[in-house]
Amino acid sequence: MRTIDLIGMALRNLRARPVRSALNALGILLGSQIVLMTLAGTRGAADSLLALVGQAEGMRRIVVMASDAGIEPPAEAIAVDGEQDESRRQAIEQRLRDEWLSSNAVYAPVSAEQLAMMRGLPHVVEVVPERRLSVEFRRGETTWTTFVDSVADSSRQLEEQLIVGRLPRPGATDEVLLSEYAAYRLGGTTRREAELLLGRSFDVRFRREGVPAAGLSHLLYRTGAQVTTDDEALLAESVARLIDRLPEASLSESQRAMLEAIFAPAESESSAATDEPKAPIEPYFERRLTVCGIVELGDDAPGFLQFLTRTAPDVGMNHRGMEPLSEQAEQLVPFRTCFVQVDSIANLAATVRSLEEAGLQVYSNTWLIDDIDRQIGIARWGVIGVASIVLLVTALAISNTLVISVLQRIPEFGIMKSIGASNRQILGMMLFEGGCLGALGAIGAMLLSWPIASVIEGQVQAYIAYRIGSPFDGAVFRTEVGDHLSVIVIALAIGVAASLLPAIRAARLDPIDAMKGG
Amino acid sequence: MIRCRKLTKIYDRTSRRVVALDEVDLDVASGERVALVGRSGSGKSSLLNLLAGLDRPNSGTIEVNGRSLERCSASELAIYRRREIGIVFQAFRLVGHRTAFENVELPLLLDGIDRSERRRRVGEALERVGLEGRSGHRPDELSGGEQQRVALARAIVHRPRLLLADEPTGNLDPSTAERVLDLFDGVAREGNTTLFVITHDPKVAERSSDRLLRLHEGRLASEPDRSSRIRSAEER
Ligand SMILES: Nc1ncnc2c1ncn2[C@@H]1O[C@H](COP(=O)(O)OP(=O)(O)O)[C@@H](O)[C@H]1O
Numbered sequence A: 001m002r003t004i005d006l007i008g009m010a011l012r013n014l015r016a017r018p019v020r021s022a023l024n025a026l027g028i029l030l031g032s033q034i035v036l037m038t039l040a041g042t043r044g045a046a047d048s049l050l051a052l053v054g055q056a057e058g059m060r061r062i063v064v065m066a067s068d069a070g071i072e073p074p075a076e077a078i079a080v081d082g083e084q085d086e087s088r089r090q091a092i093e094q095r096l097r098d099e100w101l102s103s104n105a106v107y108a109p110v111s112a113e114q115l116a117m118m119r120g121l122p123h124v125v126e127v128v129p130e131r132r133l134s135v136e137f138r139r140g141e142t143t144w145t146t147f148v149d150s151v152a153d154s155s156r157q158l159e160e161q162l163i164v165g166r167l168p169r170p171g172a173t174d175e176v177l178l179s180e181y182a183a184y185r186l187g188g189t190t191r192r193e194a195e196l197l198l199g200r201s202f203d204v205r206f207r208r209e210g211v212p213a214a215g216l217s218h219l220l221y222r223t224g225a226q227v228t229t230d231d232e233a234l235l236a237e238s239v240a241r242l243i244d245r246l247p248e249a250s251l252s253e254s255q256r257a258m259l260e261a262i263f264a265p266a267e268s269e270s271s272a273a274t275d276e277p278k279a280p281i282e283p284y285f286e287r288r289l290t291v292c293g294i295v296e297l298g299d300d301a302p303g304f305l306q307f308l309t310r311t312a313p314d315v316g317m318n319h320r321g322m323e324p325l326s327e328q329a330e331q332l333v334p335f336r337t338c339f340v341q342v343d344s345i346a347n348l349a350a351t352v353r354s355l356e357e358a359g360l361q362v363y364s365n366t367w368l369i370d371d372i373d374r375q376i377g378i379a380r381w382g383v384i385g386v387a388s389i390v391l392l393v394t395a396l397a398i399s400n401t402l403v404i405s406v407l408q409r410i411p412e413f414g415i416m417k418s419i420g421a422s423n424r425q426i427l428g429m430m431l432f433e434g435g436c437l438g439a440l441g442a443i444g445a446m447l448l449s450w451p452i453a454s455v456i457e458g459q460v461q462a463y464i465a466y467r468i469g470s471p472f473d474g475a476v477f478r479t480e481v482g483d484h485l486s487v488i489v490i491a492l493a494i495g496v497a498a499s500l501l502p503a504i505r506a507a508r509l510d511p512i513d514a515m516k517g518g
Numbered sequence B: 001m002i003r004c005r006k007l008t009k010i011y012d013r014t015s016r017r018v019v020a021l022d023e024v025d026l027d028v029a030s031g032e033r034v035a036l037v038g039r040s041g042s043g044k045s046s047l048l049n050l051l052a053g054l055d056r057p058n059s060g061t062i063e064v065n066g067r068s069l070e071r072c073s074a075s076e077l078a079i080y081r082r083r084e085i086g087i088v089f090q091a092f093r094l095v096g097h098r099t100a101f102e103n104v105e106l107p108l109l110l111d112g113i114d115r116s117e118r119r120r121r122v123g124e125a126l127e128r129v130g131l132e133g134r135s136g137h138r139p140d141e142l143s144g145g146e147q148q149r150v151a152l153a154r155a156i157v158h159r160p161r162l163l164l165a166d167e168p169t170g171n172l173d174p175s176t177a178e179r180v181l182d183l184f185d186g187v188a189r190e191g192n193t194t195l196f197v198i199t200h201d202p203k204v205a206e207r208s209s210d211r212l213l214r215l216h217e218g219r220l221a222s223e224p225d226r227s228s229r230i231r232s233a234e235e236r
């Protein structure tokens, strides 16, 4: 018998019992629909979740630090005592090294070349060096010492926190953004008074920051001491003077190196490289700054890029505007941290890889994205498991109705056999009927998935938009060609599997008995 | 054409053991038209089913067209039924949801004949039984006689060498039966088809056969008073 005739006969037989065939096809349709929607839905959910997560600037932000490569802890600091097996020894040594590096804060500053390289990477929207300058606001008799931090141009979240005014213009060197607290300190006691600060100018002295004497500060912090900013500044000044005048002291080379490693580790290399004594450092310079905006004092002030800093920043300045100022203070304030803002969450991992390949130390949220992918993957398998059970039940139900159908068709099978249908032909006919049911179900499922998906998508998007308070057009369903293929395969498999037992039953019928009606 | 030796069929399924055919010897020449009569339960259908390869004997040999049916596999028997014989039953046995055309087409479909050839042959067969105008009708839209003519068309559409009929007129009124039997006769003569008809109507048997056989409790006996009518096929 020809395959085409077999299919024709199967379709003809299905058409002879339209209601039952339709119900069976519907069963397969529902089963396949669930599988298709599951595959498409979980993939779409992953996309949406990532899109949602990716809307947060912080998720697309990579923290970059210049590598500490080349700055080696002294051998005695990482010497491992006692007999150890090799892997254990290495693990302990690595920890000792990490510990020494973190407590001695010997991270190299990010170089200008590295900065240029990062800015040249594709998908990088903005590279913001985390510069932090110590400033002194003078208001009448009193002064208020605080920090000025870099503000990114792409800081949309910060913009949303604006109470009044706007963000500093790109490149502006005389505009500052105040936190509500800063506004309070500068005389804006009530919110209305704070708003009056907009457009006001202040004379500000940029001060040398206390942090570079990291070793010394750490020593103090580790004893539990409270160190004020003023103290830090004083200490820094003293240390700088000490370092500057070290060549004058009658110290051996190693003694001098040790002191430098403690008090100015980051600068020890450059001062070692150039034997000439440094020019005296100008600790202060002055500017007149105008308040361009005031932001709400939130739990976090994300745009101020306080990602790794201890204290919440209070005054922001555009990071490009800060560049020339920092240059003046560079020897005092080498910046060690950068923020790389990536255009889309999809390009995060690739950018992280490029940065790592360039030898930079990188901290990012790729782990969270991996985590989302993994969780969605687990969820997908869970739903597919449920769908499989649905499919199994469907197959059993269809098998059952097909068995009943065989019982009703016994005379027909008897006739077919009496006029020369072999057992295999009967089996084939039945399996083809099952296959055709499966194909019909699969086609129906695929056709139906369009309207169903668009309705659900509309609902879900509306709901998400309502929840996040901004329009959301992320995908809820996303299908790949493979999904449709697997649905076809699954539906055909159900149809054929469900008809297998009934088919065997029909094939084994005795023709004479069958003709008489079983 | 047909050659049976010591053909025995015993039904032992139930507690009752029935010897339906008891060492039957039967020879039918090619092109011969044979009628088989006998009381109900005498084993006529059992014999026909064995000849049709629908059932297997308990012992003895059954040879049709040089093929030993008792030694054939199930699939060989299916091919035998599909190609070499045509069967007509008392109860028509048409597939209810298929039209006359589709019913007649079935043997050709099973044999993998292509579409245009099928169409041609089905047309011919339906024309032969005078139902060319009813090809699109389903069995429930046809009279008993018409249904049996469709069944006949289905039995001859693949031009079998042997046409078997089990009381083909049993469900028909006398005048319709007459027409149907005429058709059987004509078909058998035209195609030089061997005809083996079961009937319990002696008049029918006499009219449309070269030879009359009588089964009695599973044993075969030629009807003595009809022996004068027996002519061999070669004489014709
Ligand atoms: N499938 C069967 N199982 C048991 N007994 C049967 C079966 N078919 C026929 N018989 C018995 O075999 C005998 C012959 O039956 P059958 O060949 O149908 O007779 P006929 O066709 O001459 O009426 C009868 O006694 C009948 O009851």
Ligand SMILES: [Mg+2]
Pocket (backbone or CB within 6 Å): B044, B045, B046, B166
């Ligand atoms: Mg009978």
